[in-house]
Amino acid sequence: MKTCLVVDDSRVIRKVARRILENLQFEVSEAADGLEALNACKATMPTAILLDWNMPVMDGITFLRQLRKEEGGTEPVVVFCTTENDMSHITEALTEGASEYIMKPFDGDILEAKFSEVGLI
Amino acid sequence: MTTEDIEHLAALLKQRSGLILGTEKTYLIESRLSPVARKEGFSNVAALLTSLRTRRDEKLIYAVTDAMTTNETFFFRDKTPFDQFKSDVLPALAKARLSGDLKIWCAACSTGQEPYSLAMMMEELRPQYPRIKLDILATDISERCLEKAQAGLYTQFEVQRGLPIQMMVKHFEKVDDMWRLSSKIRQAVRFKKLNLLEDLRLVGRQDVVYCRNVLIYFDIETKRRVLEQISTLLPDDGFLFLGAAETVLGITDAFKPMPGTRGLYIKNPAASTSAMPRLRAGAA
Numbered sequence: 376m377k378t379c380l381v382v383d384d385s386r387v388i389r390k391v392a393r394r395i396l397e398n399l400q401f402e403v404s405e406a407a408d409g410l411e412a413l414n415a416c417k418a419t420m421p422t423a424i425l426l427d428w429n430m431p432v433m434d435g436i437t438f439l440r441q442l443r444k445e446e447g448g449t450e451p452v453v454v455f456c457t458t459e460n461d462m463s464h465i466t467e468a469l470t471e472g473a474s475e476y477i478m479k480p481f482d483g484d485i486l487e488a489k490f491s492e493v494g495l496i
Numbered sequence: 497m498t499t500e501d502i503e504h505l506a507a508l509l510k511q512r513s514g515l516i517l518g519t520e521k522t523y524l525i526e527s528r529l530s531p532v533a534r535k536e537g538f539s540n541v542a543a544l545l546t547s548l549r550t551r552r553d554e555k556l557i558y559a560v561t562d563a564m565t566t567n568e569t570f571f572f573r574d575k576t577p578f579d580q581f582k583s584d585v586l587p588a589l590a591k592a593r594l595s596g597d598l599k600i601w602c603a604a605c606s607t608g609q610e611p612y613s614l615a616m617m618m619e620e621l622r623p624q625y626p627r628i629k630l631d632i633l634a635t636d637i638s639e640r641c642l643e644k645a646q647a648g649l650y651t652q653f654e655v656q657r658g659l660p661i662q663m664m665v666k667h668f669e670k671v672d673d674m675w676r677l678s679s680k681i682r683q684a685v686r687f688k689k690l691n692l693l694e695d696l697r698l699v700g701r702q703d704v705v706y707c708r709n710v711l712i713y714f715d716i717e718t719k720r721r722v723l724e725q726i727s728t729l730l731p732d733d734g735f736l737f738l739g740a741a742e743t744v745l746g747i748t749d750a751f752k753p754m755p756g757t758r759g760l761y762i763k764n765p766a767a768s769t770s771a772m773p774r775l776r777a778g779a780a
Contacts (some may be wrong), residue, residue: 431517469662477656
């Protein structure tokens, strides 16, 4: 089964994303910030990561840079999901190795379309 | 809403845009026409419909026809018609048209996402097809849609539906809360107002026609007339794309499905006649 780690400091967003992803047949785990996510990835690399940008402790882009240095850290497909919606954030995310980028607010259709765009479904 | 008013509206829509009112008509009328009624100063939709029947106000008739049209669309909608353009249509036509000029018509283009998707895709394919020049004509019945299409300005929601992020970064810029398509892509598409009930021969010769998710709103006679007129615009090696839920089966033999594909049609050399309406048992 495909796994997806949802990284967001909002419990509500994590819950919404979980519901959508479970409907898309993903096994979902959650992390509330970048550091928690990094530790989760060190234990098991997920197939996909849905990643917020602004979070306490460690933000999304720092997490992504760290992740890519880990053993097996280039494997997960990373999709940003954030309120940051200017071109400079988007290009930075893509440069650091994100595959897709969702601008909040999002819905199930957008998430499904973006996941299918990068071959996750 | 009186039955008389609804019947008059149905007849008017069929005459003006070919649209056949479905079974859930009261709900559809109410939801689509409430904003028009408010804008035109009527107390409710029923009052608007009565006025529509008793006065012949062209401006009001146009506003109502426009509001009743479905404009749902998004970038790279259904994906397959764009993949097939890349894998089947373009290679065949690139070989057959030595000049490199290809004419594409997007019939019922709504707010422009379909023709713009083709233009963006062609940009990606440029290195493989340096000679190809697409002439993309996009038409719609709705002036409101065409204005939006020509402006090339889309909401955050619209640019996230179907458009890969790399393409968005490459071809769009952020303008306040909206996303504007580059002038290069905007200039690759010619927009024109056209009602599919008109004489389509005016559209001129085309190599590929995208006519997706519009015939479903027409009755079978109108479907047949539109399809057979399209077939006269296409050369023998031309292509027609229909929507995923649409078919030519039981409507006309001017086209046949391209083997191994879905939604892609080629001209049928065995077609009995072209562009001539005819009666067939069981068709009506």
